[in-house]
Amino acid sequence: MPLPIAVLVSGGGSNLQSIIDTIEEGVLDAEIKLVVSNRARAFGLERARNHGIPTLVLSHKDYRTREDFDRAMVKAIHDHGVSAPHGAVVMAGFMRIVTHELLAAFPDRVLNIHPALLPSFPGVHGQGDAADYGVKISGCTVHFVDEEMDHGPVIIQAAVPCNAGEDGDELGPRILKLEHRVFSQAINWLAQDRLEIQGRHVHLKVAGIPLADAPRADVEPSCCALVCPPLEEGF
């Protein structure tokens, strides 16, 4: 049975699109039961509707506390057939700090993607902060969510080169290409029950699945990337 997931978005949802695409390609063994946004105008909602996926807008302004908001979100997710221990929640550009209410309902089943090599550059401006700092290498991180922002155990990271003089708008798209690949990969490992958390370390169980050729054709040689653990076939 495919992994039932709810995807949380606040914005454009290009990571949601890549999840949809890899599911439709038969690469990612998951089913999006619900897309939740805290913003009615999030383009991610339209992406979901285009693929017949149920959507829900929950405005955080309608809730007194973060906990109240999260309780309403958990109820909606449960109502759409996504619950622990099998279901999972995927934060794909969701610009809200989540609380114990969500995490207790989905223990070790909430994933987030962040556009920097955590613990460097947490927060909402990962790409711009990295560019401004002048790092030569940045990237993205998929991690389990805990109650600290951008902090939980790391599942996969991808590193890309940064060029002197670049700003976040130039660096961002290079990172985003990798986000699309590593996020679906991480969700698929969860779907395959191959992730094991031991303290801060996430172990990946072996499955005899061939590794992807690295880099893939859509990553130019001049923009090579380091991905760890390596991407498997299809991602």
Added chain:
Amino acid sequence: MPLPIAVLVSGGGSNLQSIIDTIEEGVLDAEIKLVVSNRARAFGLERARNHGIPTLVLSHKDYRTREDFDRAMVKAIHDHGVSAPHGAVVMAGFMRIVTHELLAAFPDRVLNIHPALLPSFPGVHGQGDAADYGVKISGCTVHFVDEEMDHGPVIIQAAVPCNAGEDGDELGPRILKLEHRVFSQAINWLAQDRLEIQGRHVHLKVAGIPLADAPRADVEPSCCALVCPPLEEGF
């Protein structure tokens, strides 16, 4: 004329050894005029003596303040023919915070190497802190030194994979292999006058020098690395 440098060490000095080796191979166009250590037993001193390089022990315990210590060090370095604007100071595992006394004597001419992808994991336990955090990618950073620890503008970074369950002793040697290559490369760029600092960004001037084949033979395919800017021939 080769770049006159002073190298500061506190410990084993394997990065010093790689600088010595790449100079002797004719790859790095520099000359080590003096090796300074704040510890009499630093093995780095023996490495220097083995190659006929002058050494000096300055115990920080003999100086009342960090500034006094740095003034004595600057005097010794000057006395050995290394001074701004042409000379440079290279911190190769030097476990002391340097002060304005050194930095004012060598403006934009003090380099440091750190065994992590700064700004992640500054401080004296870069490898262990990264391993404990459970990152999937770590690495090393060569940067210009400013008055904040592990903070100045970044010249080059190298990223390597980290494996779940590893500690700093397992991760460290994988990073160290890259340290040896990127540090000599960065010093050579300085020797070639190809580094230009603009705010936080270090620009590398083009020189038409072929890039090294990446990865080199001493980096196993299973332990590939991402280096930016790319290593040039010989490094």
